[in-house]
Amino acid sequence: xxxxxxxxxxxxxxxxxxxxxxxxxxxxxxxxxxxxxxxxxxxxxxxxxxxxxxxxxxxxxxxxxxxxxxxxxxxxxxxxxxxxxxxxxxxxxxxxxxxxxxxxxxxxxxxxxxxxxxxxxxxxxxxxxxxxxxxxxxxxxxxxxxxxxxxxxxxxxxxxxxxxxxxxxxxxxxxxxxxxxxxxxxxxxxxxxxxxxxxxxxxxxxxxxxxxxxxxxxxxxxxxxxxxxxxxxxxxxxxxxxxxxxxxxxxxxxxxxxxxxxxxxxxxxxxxxxxxxxxxxxxxxxxxxxxxxxxxxxxxxxxxxxxxxxxxxxxxxxxxxxxxxxxx
Amino acid sequence: xxxxxxxxxxxxxxxxxxxxxxxxxxxxxxxxxxxxxxxxxxxxxxxxxxxxxxxxxxxxxxxxxxxxxxxxxxxxxxxxxxxxxxxxxxxxxxxxxxxxxxxxxxxxxxxxxxxxxxxxxxxxxxxxxxxxxxxxxxxxxxxxxxxxxxxxxxxxxxxxxxxxxxxxxxxxxxxxxxxxxxxxxxxxxxxxxxxxxxxxxxxxxxxxxxxxxxxxxxxxxxxxxxxxxxxxxxxxxxxxxxxxxxxxxxxxxxxxxxxxxxxxxxxxxxxxxxxxxxxxxxxxxxxxxxxxxxxxxxxxxxxxxxxxxxxxxxxxxxxxxxxxxxxxxxxxxxxxxxxxxxxxxxxxxxxxxxxxxxxxxxxxxxxxxxxxxxxxxxxxxxxxxxxxxxxxxxxxxxxxxxxxxxxxxxxxxxxxxxxxxxxxxxxxxxxxxxxxxxxxxxxxxxxxxxxxxxxxxxxxxxxxxxxxxxxxxxxxxxxxxxxxxxxxxxxxxxxxxxxxxxxxxxxxxxxxxxxxxxxxxxxxxxxxxxxxxxxxxxxxxxxxxxxxxxxxxxxxxxxxxxxxxxxxxxxxxxxxxxxxxxxxxxxxxxxxxxxxxxxxxxxxxxxxxxxxxxxxxxxxxx
Numbered sequence: 001x002x003x004x005x006x007x008x009x010x011x012x013x014x015x016x017x018x019x020x021x022x023x024x025x026x027x028x029x030x031x032x033x034x035x036x037x038x039x040x041x042x043x044x045x046x047x048x049x050x051x052x053x054x055x056x057x058x059x060x061x062x063x064x065x066x067x068x069x070x071x072x073x074x075x076x077x078x079x080x081x082x083x084x085x086x087x088x089x090x091x092x093x094x095x096x097x098x099x100x101x102x103x104x105x106x107x108x109x110x111x112x113x114x115x116x117x118x119x120x121x122x123x124x125x126x127x128x129x130x131x132x133x134x135x136x137x138x139x140x141x142x143x144x145x146x147x148x149x150x151x152x153x154x155x156x157x158x159x160x161x162x163x164x165x166x167x168x169x170x171x172x173x174x175x176x177x178x179x180x181x182x183x184x185x186x187x188x189x190x191x192x193x194x195x196x197x198x199x200x201x202x203x204x205x206x207x208x209x210x211x212x213x214x215x216x217x218x219x220x221x222x223x224x225x226x227x228x229x230x231x232x233x234x235x236x237x238x239x240x241x242x243x244x245x246x247x248x249x250x251x252x253x254x255x256x257x258x259x260x261x262x263x264x265x266x267x268x269x270x271x272x273x274x275x276x277x278x279x280x281x282x283x284x285x286x287x288x289x290x291x292x293x294x295x296x297x298x299x300x301x302x303x304x305x306x307x308x309x310x311x312x313x314x315x316x317x318x319x320x321x322x323x324x325x326x327x328x
Numbered sequence: 329x330x331x332x333x334x335x336x337x338x339x340x341x342x343x344x345x346x347x348x349x350x351x352x353x354x355x356x357x358x359x360x361x362x363x364x365x366x367x368x369x370x371x372x373x374x375x376x377x378x379x380x381x382x383x384x385x386x387x388x389x390x391x392x393x394x395x396x397x398x399x400x401x402x403x404x405x406x407x408x409x410x411x412x413x414x415x416x417x418x419x420x421x422x423x424x425x426x427x428x429x430x431x432x433x434x435x436x437x438x439x440x441x442x443x444x445x446x447x448x449x450x451x452x453x454x455x456x457x458x459x460x461x462x463x464x465x466x467x468x469x470x471x472x473x474x475x476x477x478x479x480x481x482x483x484x485x486x487x488x489x490x491x492x493x494x495x496x497x498x499x500x501x502x503x504x505x506x507x508x509x510x511x512x513x514x515x516x517x518x519x520x521x522x523x524x525x526x527x528x529x530x531x532x533x534x535x536x537x538x539x540x541x542x543x544x545x546x547x548x549x550x551x552x553x554x555x556x557x558x559x560x561x562x563x564x565x566x567x568x569x570x571x572x573x574x575x576x577x578x579x580x581x582x583x584x585x586x587x588x589x590x591x592x593x594x595x596x597x598x599x600x601x602x603x604x605x606x607x608x609x610x611x612x613x614x615x616x617x618x619x620x621x622x623x624x625x626x627x628x629x630x631x632x633x634x635x636x637x638x639x640x641x642x643x644x645x646x647x648x649x650x651x652x653x654x655x656x657x658x659x660x661x662x663x664x665x666x667x668x669x670x671x672x673x674x675x676x677x678x679x680x681x682x683x684x685x686x687x688x689x690x691x692x693x694x695x696x697x698x699x700x701x702x703x704x705x706x707x708x709x710x711x712x713x714x715x716x717x718x719x720x721x722x723x724x725x726x727x728x729x730x731x732x733x734x735x736x737x738x739x740x741x742x743x744x745x746x747x748x749x750x751x752x753x754x755x756x757x758x759x760x761x762x763x764x765x766x767x768x769x770x771x772x773x774x775x776x777x778x779x780x781x782x783x784x785x786x787x788x789x790x791x792x793x794x795x796x797x798x799x800x801x802x803x804x805x806x807x808x809x810x811x812x813x814x815x816x817x818x819x820x821x822x823x824x825x826x827x828x829x830x831x832x833x834x835x836x837x838x839x840x841x842x843x844x845x846x847x848x849x850x851x852x853x854x855x856x857x858x859x860x861x862x863x864x865x866x867x868x869x870x871x872x873x874x875x876x877x878x879x880x881x882x883x884x885x886x887x888x889x890x891x892x893x894x895x896x897x898x899x900x901x902x903x904x905x906x907x908x909x910x911x912x913x914x915x916x917x918x919x920x921x922x923x924x925x926x927x928x929x930x931x932x933x934x935x936x937x938x939x940x941x942x943x944x945x946x947x948x949x950x
Binding site (some may be wrong): 051052053055056060063085088089092097098101124144157160161164169171172173174175176177179180181182197199273274275276277278279283289290291292293296 | 377463550556579585586589595
């Protein structure tokens, strides 16, 4: 018997909550079992291990408590919106004070990038599938394959060099200008647009190719189904056949791939952020890994994991809309 | 009808926003606003703290030197130059002679928040870091370990009392080269040292230095993109030395990867930068093909005596560490098996000098160079002979110690080598050493770690060998200190202990007369080299580039190393000589219009396709 939408949604929410809890717990444990002494990282040199200073710092970071006590403190802090203090990225700074800056940069880049990739990628995939065998399909497919196979960093470096040569004054580094904080709001928006365009293009070109290839093959697959023949036999127009019969079914694997891709895009953007000196979550994660700033790393991982879980929830809801059978 | 209208309205809104974004507003996209002269300095690594008692990377020290003053600065020839202290002298009647230095402080310095600066601030800064605060305030320990206390004599006169390692009053030869920033008492007195040295953020650094932070500094620091500093209009150098900085702003522009910085130098978005050797070579290649490009370059030894060091762990009670690294014969064999010439020519592309001790030739007469008898020339045969003579015999592909070996009877010559994974040159050196040392029966196992983990392992002495780097201050005390037994457990990375070295170091920091002091410093270097606990491979060059179309007055950095960017000890003479030439305004209006029109056309095409009259076509199913 089919479940009601509300019941299905509530069940999914419970799963999401459980998944997030497991992620947070794993996040906590992961950095406790990794080698290294946080105190030594705080004091790179100058203080002997075992000294009063070492003990005091261990106490300050709560590292002198048992693992269960640390876990309770960690969860308590999370639910009160306190993500902890940075150890080496910005010693002593509350992580929530600066995490937003990096999250915003990444959301602008990856958020717009993903949206653009979905719209353009699906449209191109649909178009080439509909025109299969024709020159548009052949040329389009060749382009998709090239960009799908090309490593992100290589294309980013090419873009960097190309823009510097063709439009030397165009900014190729940073998420905004050095004077960003003193600009009026409109100028800030414009400054963001200008700084984001090149890395955005470098980021989306591969994801557009991915989504196009998936959409194209899925649509071609759907078009072999018998109900498509029935639709045509009923005398429906090409547009109706495409939009009402073919696309909804072809979108099922596409939605799944898009949801899975959110995680990939977040991690894949690290390369783009490094090459374009674009200070986003990818850069923050990279820095936290290299400098062993575990609280920052925990927070970044948490955000990225929650983003993936939420993307999957949205995908589930979309699949439900596209194919009501999934609620059975 | 409603959905169709909504789509059209939405599309029109998007077009309007795009058109708005294409309007020629006053965006500047890189170096500066048109009406202010700005020096933009490209850096590969963002500063790691606004707190001068916490930051450790080179760029952090550069930042502190811009915002804070020191008692004494460094002139273009690396000599002491007056800064907050206009004059200084040894107090003649204090015993022993040289143990108390007196400084006459300027009356013209004010803190950036408008508070007057006086001798009490200097006294506070010194006393804040010594005595019971010594452990917490670890950042300037090579100096503070030898300071007993400071006292205010009058509003503009301070005395600093020096001591030796045992705590007894002792002469100090570097009273005119005390390189530590002076901080305001009215801000820092409320910050306990237990947080000042570890977690205090110092959101708005207030100094007396040539550049001033803004209310955006914290956000800029946390954003890691750039920090904008303004010229200090009340800087005391104008009255004290008749010198003034001639540009309005200094932007520290941080890059995550050198390719973008290199391109920004070529396109004029930054004015000056320090490159690593591979990118410097790329820049020189570019300049060869673009000889009219307005870019000046210089490469040479850095004024901070930058060196790359292969360190052998000497810690006696360390667990999991091969004790054979403490055998001088093993270390000497290792030293003979390091092909420094290859490292310089191929790994550093020729942009380095061959290394000997931790002090580079930039120290002039204070630099010790090994003679023909002492030098460890690359010679694998000699390395093998040294190990043979010390009783190490071959056992398959690896040598083992004799049963009578005092360090590790019967132990294998097998060592791990801890390398920072982000340092390409160090990784290449590790591979070379692994290959070469296998020929003398030493098994080397490189292990690559991220910087944080490397710090953790090295300062816990949980390694056999590592590749590290050091930079120092103008007085050799700073670099010589780190090889003393007094720094073991703290600054020392290899736990080297040598009574003869300690004796010479102690004498070198207690001998005021420069002529009498020099032999002790040379002896320290000779002992360090001879013992090979610290095998210095190369002194990498500082590879700098600057724009000649935006600023004049760069000068000759080879003849005057104190003018280079690496002189971070406040009030670098270069800042006062740079004259802005006027910058071509960056105008991207046409590009904005092009983008706006392009996107608007794209949206229009999509709308057209969406709402074009229905055209029936045959459905082609596979």
